[in-house]
């Protein structure tokens with residue numbers, strides 16, 4: 532049986548993006564104030580509080596190009612936050628109906 536391992540994006544990549552490094556489209560992240568209450572940070576997997584400074588960027592979860600390596604928009608806390616690492620989804624995930632999970636192996 533496969534065990535669930537839930538992780539935020541790697542800390543070194545989050546730090547690079549916060550420092551102005553390029554996103555999946557080769558552009559620096561946009562800096563915005565969070566609007567609404569359902570903007571999950573992809574590093575700590577917590578919901579970003581409305582009004583907090585947020586990075587919006589394009590993310591591709593795989594290093595190399597291949598058919599499943601699509602890119603999409605994500606949010607990050609603009610300030611440092613701890614990387615999520617658990618065998619469970621964050622509690623707020625239960626409120627998403629429906630929800631879609633995409634898994635990858637490393």
Ligand SMILES: [Zn+2]
Pocket residue numbers: 572573574575576577607608611612613
């Ligand atoms: Zn965060």
